Amino acid sequence: xxxxxxxxxxxxxxxxxxxxxxxxxxxxxxxxxxxxxxxxxxxxxxxxxxxxxxxxxxxxxxxxxxxxxxxxxxxxxxxxxxxxxxxxxxxxxxxxxxxxxxxxxxxxxxxxxxxxxxxxxxxxxxxxxxxxxxxxxxxxxxxxxxxxxxxxxxxxxxxxxxxxxxxxxxxxxxxxxxxxxxxxxxxxxxxxxxxxxxxxxxxxxxxxxxxxxxxxxxxxxxxxxxxxxxxxxxxxxxxxxxxxxxxxxxxxxxxxxxxxxxxxxxxxxxxxxxxxxxxxxxxxxxxxxxxxxxxxxxxxxxxxxxxxxxxxxxxxxxxxxxxxxxxxxxxxxxxxxxxxxxxxxxxxxxxxxxxxxxxxxxxxxxxxxxxxx
Amino acid sequence: xxxxxxxxxxxxxxxxxxxxxxxxxxxxxxxxxxxxxxxxxxxxxxxxxxxxxxxxxxxxxxxxxxxxxxxxxxxxxxxxxxxxxxxxxxxxxxxxxxxxxxxxxxxxxxxxxxxxxxxxxxxxxxxxxxxxxxxxxxxxxxxxxxxxxxxxxxxxxxxxxxxxxxxxxxxxxxxxxxxxxxxxxxxxxxxxxxxxxxxxxxxxxxxxxxxxxxxxxxxxxxxxxxxxxxxxxxxxxxxxxxxxxxxxxxxxxxxxxxxxxxxxxxxxxxxxxxxxxxxxxxxxxxxxxxxxxxxxxxxxxxxxxxxxxxxxxxxxxxxxxxxxxxxxxxxxxxxxxxxxxxxxxxxxxxxxxxxxxxxxxxxxxxxxxxxxx
Numbered sequence: 070x071x072x073x074x075x076x077x078x079x080x081x082x083x084x085x086x087x088x089x090x091x092x093x094x095x096x097x098x099x100x101x102x103x104x105x106x107x108x109x110x111x112x113x114x115x116x117x118x119x120x121x122x123x124x125x126x127x128x129x130x131x132x133x134x135x136x137x138x139x140x141x142x143x144x145x146x147x148x149x150x151x152x153x154x155x156x157x158x159x160x161x162x163x164x165x166x167x168x169x170x171x172x173x174x175x176x177x178x179x180x181x182x183x184x185x186x187x188x189x190x191x192x193x194x195x196x197x198x199x200x201x202x203x204x205x206x207x208x209x210x211x212x213x214x215x216x217x218x219x220x221x222x223x224x225x226x227x228x229x230x231x232x233x234x235x236x237x238x239x240x241x242x243x244x245x246x247x248x249x250x251x252x253x254x255x256x257x258x259x260x261x262x263x264x265x266x267x268x269x270x271x272x273x274x275x276x277x278x279x280x281x282x283x284x285x286x287x288x289x290x291x292x293x294x295x296x297x298x299x300x301x302x303x304x305x306x307x308x309x310x311x312x313x314x315x316x317x318x319x320x321x322x323x324x325x326x327x328x329x330x331x332x333x334x335x336x337x338x339x340x341x342x343x344x345x346x347x348x349x350x351x352x353x354x355x356x357x358x359x360x361x362x363x364x365x366x367x368x369x370x371x372x373x374x375x376x377x378x379x380x381x382x383x384x385x386x387x388x389x390x391x392x393x394x395x396x397x398x399x400x401x402x403x404x405x406x407x408x409x410x411x412x413x414x415x416x417x418x419x420x421x422x423x424x425x426x427x428x429x430x431x432x433x434x435x436x437x438x439x440x441x442x
Numbered sequence: 443x444x445x446x447x448x449x450x451x452x453x454x455x456x457x458x459x460x461x462x463x464x465x466x467x468x469x470x471x472x473x474x475x476x477x478x479x480x481x482x483x484x485x486x487x488x489x490x491x492x493x494x495x496x497x498x499x500x501x502x503x504x505x506x507x508x509x510x511x512x513x514x515x516x517x518x519x520x521x522x523x524x525x526x527x528x529x530x531x532x533x534x535x536x537x538x539x540x541x542x543x544x545x546x547x548x549x550x551x552x553x554x555x556x557x558x559x560x561x562x563x564x565x566x567x568x569x570x571x572x573x574x575x576x577x578x579x580x581x582x583x584x585x586x587x588x589x590x591x592x593x594x595x596x597x598x599x600x601x602x603x604x605x606x607x608x609x610x611x612x613x614x615x616x617x618x619x620x621x622x623x624x625x626x627x628x629x630x631x632x633x634x635x636x637x638x639x640x641x642x643x644x645x646x647x648x649x650x651x652x653x654x655x656x657x658x659x660x661x662x663x664x665x666x667x668x669x670x671x672x673x674x675x676x677x678x679x680x681x682x683x684x685x686x687x688x689x690x691x692x693x694x695x696x697x698x699x700x701x702x703x704x705x706x707x708x709x710x711x712x713x714x715x716x717x718x719x720x721x722x723x724x725x726x727x728x729x730x731x732x733x734x735x736x737x738x739x740x741x742x743x744x745x746x747x748x749x750x751x752x753x754x755x756x757x758x759x760x761x762x763x764x765x766x767x768x769x770x771x772x773x774x775x776x777x778x779x780x781x782x783x784x785x786x787x788x789x790x791x792x793x794x795x796x797x798x799x800x801x802x803x804x805x806x807x808x809x810x811x812x813x814x815x
Binding site: 078079110115136137140158162164179181207212216243247250252319322323325326346348352354358359360381384386399400421424425428433 | 451484485532536551554555583591617620623696703708709725732733751756757759773795797801
C-alpha cells in the first residue's frame with residue numbers, strides 16, 4: 070500500500086503486547102502468593118498505556134499504577150471497572166475532587182495530601198469506595214512518601230474516623246537492582262516495622278527488581294514496571310524477561326566514503342579506511358540519545374554495525390561496509406532494538422539505563438502492536 | 443479553576459511565540475539581502491510545529507523545512523498556500539505521489555530519489571509546480587546529499603527535460619558552531635564550485651550558526667532552526683537570541699533530611715549536612731535527561747538550587763535548604779528553564795547540546811503558548 074505509513078515513515082516500532090502479558094505472568098508467578106500489580110506510568114514506559122493496560126487487564130491484572138492524574142484519567146477510560154488505578158505522585162493541591170470523580174486512588178505522600186483527602190471524604194460524607202487511598206512512606210530514598218517522623222505522627226494521631234479507606238501501605242527500594250546492597254535489607258526492616266503499626270493494610274515494597282530479592286520483600290503485592298517491558302531486573306545475570314520492542318530504522322541513503330572522510334557534526338569522527346555508510350532516519354529527536362554518538366550499534370542481516378559520528382536530530386550514520394547491498398540499500402532497515410540487541414544493551418551504549426531508552430522512544434516512529442505468541 | 447490543567451499537572455511549559463518571531467526577524471535582518479527560511483522539523487524542535495509555523499508565517503516567513511513527509515503533511519494543513527514546505531529527509535522510496543498530492547517539495551539526496559521524482563514528473567506530464575524539488579549535495583559531512591562523484595555525474599548527464607522544477611541547491615555545514623574550524627571554508631568552497639555548475643538555482647548553505655560566519659556563507663537564502671528557539675548560534679560568545687521556553691516543575695513534597703541521608707536511586711548521593719529537599723514532578727520520561735543527575739540545577743526565587751541524586755523517571759529532587767518556605771512549598775514551582783537558565787545552560791549540565799534539551803521536552807508538561815512582546 071502506497072499510503073501505508075509503515076512504507077514511508079523513518080522508523081517502525083513494533084511492540085509485543087503478548088510479550089508484555091507473558092512477562093507479567095512470569096512476575097506474578099514469581100511473586101505468588103503475593104499479588105501482582107502493573108506499573109504503566111510514563112505512558113507504559115513509552116509503549117502506550119492504553120494498549121498495554123488493556124492487554125494486562127486481559128491477562129488478569131487488576132491493580133495499576135501511573136504517575137499522574139492525567140495518565141490515570143486516560144487509563145480509566147479504557148480499563149474494566151474492576152481495575153484499580155493508583156496515582157503514585159499523589160494529588161497536586163486542589164485536585165482531590167478530580168480523583169474522586171474518576172474513581173482514582175491517590176498515593177498520599179505527605180501530611181498535607183492526607184489532610185486534603187480526609188477532608189474530602191468527610192465533606193462528601195462517605196467512607197471507603199471513592200475515598201480510597203494508599204499511603205507511601207519513605208524508607209531511605211528521600212524522594213516521595215512520609216518521613217519516619219511524619220509517619221510516627223500519623224500512626225499515633227491520625228483519627229480512625231473512616232474518612233479514608235486505606236488500600237495499601239507502600240514504599241520504594243532505592244537499590245533493588247543491586248541484590249547485595251545493604252540498603253535493601255535496611256529499607257525492608259523499616260517498612261516491616263512501619264507496617265506492623267498498620268498491620269491490617271495490604272503492604273507493597275517491591276517493584277521489578279525487588280521481586281527477585283526473595284519472598285521477604287514481597288509482602289502483600291508487588292508492582293513491577295520496567296521488567297514488564299524487557300529491562301533486566303537483575304543486571305549482571307541472564308535476563309529472564311522477554312524483549313518487547315523492535316525498532317527498525319529506515320535507510321535513507323547509502324554512501325561510498327574514502328579514508329579520511331569526516332562524518333557528522335563537528336567532524337568528530339573520521340573514516341579510518343574507505344567504506345560504505347548508511348544514513349538512517351532516526352535521531353535524538355526520536356529519542357535515540359545523542360550520548361550514543363560514536364558508540365551505538367545497530368543490526369543488519371544479523372550483523373552488528375557501528376554508529377559513526379554524532380547522532381543528529383533526525384539522522385544517524387552506520388558503517389555498513391561489507392554488508393550485502395541487497396540489505397544495506399535505501400528503503401531497507403537497520404535494527405536498533407531487537408531480541409539480540411535489547412533495551413539494556415542500547416542503554417549501555419548510551420551511558421544510561423534501559424528505562425530511559427524506553428521512555429525516550431520517539432513519536433515519529435510508526436507504531437505496530439503485535440502478539441507474537 | 444479546579445479543572446484548569448495548569449493547576450494539576452506536574453509541569454508547565456511556556457513557549458513564547460512572539461519571541462520565536464523576534465528571533466526570526468533578527469536572523470532575517472542579519473542575513474539580508476539573502477532570504478530567510480525557517481526550520482521547523484522535529485515538531486519545531488519539540489515546541490509544536492503547527493503553532494510555531496503559523497507564527498512565523500505571520501511574521502513573513504514563506505519557506506519552511508521539516509524532516510519527514512508526515513511532518514510536512516501536518517504543516518501543510520495549517521500554513522498559508524503561499525508557503526513552500528520542503529522535506530529534508532527526502533522521499534522514502536514509493537512516497538513520491540504523496541509529496542505531489544500535498545504540494546510538498548522533496549529535498550532529493552541521492553540519484554535514486556532524483557530518478558523517482560523525475561519519473562513522476564514525466565508520467566504526470568507537467569513541469570514545475572507540484573514537481574518542484576531541491577537538490578542536496580554533501581560537502582563534507584557524509585550524512586545526506588549527493589557525493590561529489592554523484593553530483594559530477596548529475597551535472598554532466600542529467601536531462602534538461604524540465605520534468606523537475608529545481609527550487610534550490612542545498613548543503614549543510616558540519617562545524618558552523620566553531621567559527622574557526624577549517625572545514626567551514628572547505629565546505630563553502632565546494633558548495634560554491636558546485637553551485638557554479640547550476641548557477642541559475644537558488645543556493646542555501648547556512649543554518650543558524652552558518653548565518654554568523656559572514657556574508658559569503660549566506661548565498662541566496664539561509665535556513666535557521668535552533669537559533670529561532672533560543673540556542674546560541676555562536677557558543678562561547680554572548681547569545682544574541684531570546685530564550686523561548688520556560689519550564690516550571692511542580693513541587694510535590696518538601697522533606698527535612700538529616701546529614702548522611704542517601705538520596706534517590708542507587709543511594710548515589712548522600713546529604714553532607716541536614717537540610718531540606720523538594721521533590722518535583724519532572725523526570726527523564728519528561729525529557730529531563732538522566733545525564734543531568736547530580737549536576738543539574740533549577741531556580742527558585744531567583745536562587746540557583748542543585749539537583750540531588752539521580753533523576754528518576756517521573757521525579758527529581760532539589761536541595762532547597764535555606765529557601766523561603768513560602769516559595770519552596772508543595773504546589774509551588776522550581777524553574778528548570780528560564781531566561782537566566784536557558785537551554786544551553788541546561789544542556790551543559792546534562793552533557794549535551796541545547797538542541798537535545800529542546801527536542802526531549804516532554805509530553806506530560808502542560809503547554810502554554812504566549813506572546814510576551
